[in-house]
Amino acid sequence: MDYIIAFLVGGAICAIGQLIIDTTKCSNAHLLVGMVCLGAILSGIGIYEPFQEFAGAGALVPVLGFGSSITKGMLSEIERLGWEGLFTGAFEITGLGLAASIVFSSIIALLRKPQK
Amino acid sequence: MSNRLGSQTLTFSRRPRVLSSYTLVGPIEGKGPHALDFDEILPDDVLGQKTPEKTERLMLEMAVEKTLRHRNTKSEEVHFILAGDLLNQITSSSFAASTYTIPFLGIYGACSTFAQGIGLGAALLQGDFAEKVLIGTASHYQTAERQFRYPIELNVQHISSNHHTVTGAGAALLGFGDEGPQISYATFGHIVDMGLKDAHDMGSAMAPAAYSTIKMHLQDTGRSLEDYDMILTGDLGKQGRKMLRLLLEKDGLKGLERLQDGGSQIYSEGQKAGAGGSGAACIAVMALGYGLNMLKSAKAERILIVATGALLSALTVLQGETIPCVAHAIAFEA
């Protein structure tokens, strides 16, 4: 069941994104930045967590989830450390992915060339 | 001023000729409908080079070398080499020309570079400033993509008005002689900027430039479209070709069925190349391959090449500027 919900929710978010790209002058970059900001804000006002609870990876995998993870990390670090959490929290949850991204990308750039 | 005709056209009474030429294209272009028109189809688009920029340079060197070899012309006999490409500071051309001690004039007109070179070369010959002039242009999908667009492997969904840069190179040796297609007129266009900003639809931006130059050419020479067996526009692509037709139809011109477009025709429908080909090599290989083959095989007596160029840069697009466009027309006679 959770796979179906993830499919439907993740798919719906992407479909909305596609509609925005096709019907407005938005580029991919605008769309992704818009989504990451939206995710961060929704997480701040406490909407994204229940949504993610329901949708699982359908809410986590789209870039909205990346934005929400940034806010979530900041808020939990604020509780632990106080104001320093505003800064240390940014990479609390996302740091693993970002560092992984740098490492994996470097390895792949060593091994592979762009091709057409 | 006797070599001028009307306001923008040069007339070449000495009738310089294309003495020899060479076209080479990448494997994708080699699968297109005009594969047989090209002199060489490369097995891959790398050619054992470390970077695509090096490949582009090598392709231009190969085209120039083989153009010279075709007529056993020594490089000392050539008085000028006019070359251009799409890269910043046209580095492919200067590197390629560095193998020779021929005076080098680098030219830039984006995808119209080839016609600009032919027109200037013919003018040098007409003015008796040279006996033989070499023209060369090259472009490569990967080098253009990374300079004007995105990394090759990026998740981009191409839309139907996107162009696909042609991997290839073309070179032509101009001079006087008894055989080879003659160059009768060159009409250099002025910049036309209709205020379009969409870099994903360069065809629509370039169409008014082609329209302006065609109109000016007909007006200056007193010819009509029907005086030409074929009018081969540069790389307007499917969208630009449609816009050019609309513009010409509004003027009630006859002979629109003679219009063909190099960019739209270099790839087949199944190749998913969006609107069609573009790049400095596109009109070069289409004109030297397809166009001149029509003249040589007597399928056509007279053709007009109208090469269009969108003179944008990656910076101007980001800064929200419009796309200035230009088109140059060259009349070839059998």
Next chain:
Amino acid sequence: MKPKDYQKLVKDNSPPRPLLKNTLWAFFVGGLISSLGQVVLNIASKTENTKAEAASVTLAVMILIGAILTGLGIYDEIAEKGGAGAAVPITGFSNTVTSAAMEFRREGFLLGMGAKMFVIAGPVIVFGILSGFIVSLAKALILGLF
């Protein structure tokens, strides 16, 4: 013809984008990647202690998958069909990093790959953190967390 008139002519004569087809493809591809994420999340939930850790590991695994598909030259083909369905998931984010790293490696490891790896992903990180910062600051001030 005046530029305004021509711009209108272009607008009237531009082919419409295949909205339905594009949206369905985006839905399908985005949905598929999300379900794949669910598989990873379910496994990670068993091995990790907290939900945040499981989410974190899931993101990293999806990033690895995106990077590998990019290296194999498959991800841009998926995006050609899937559009936003391939761009919006975190695998698409990973693709922007890896494709830039591969592309600019030719200009050297330091000033090519190193400097330009985040040339496309950069804005997402920058504005993600800025908006997260503002929202968190506001929330912390309102709730008096400091």
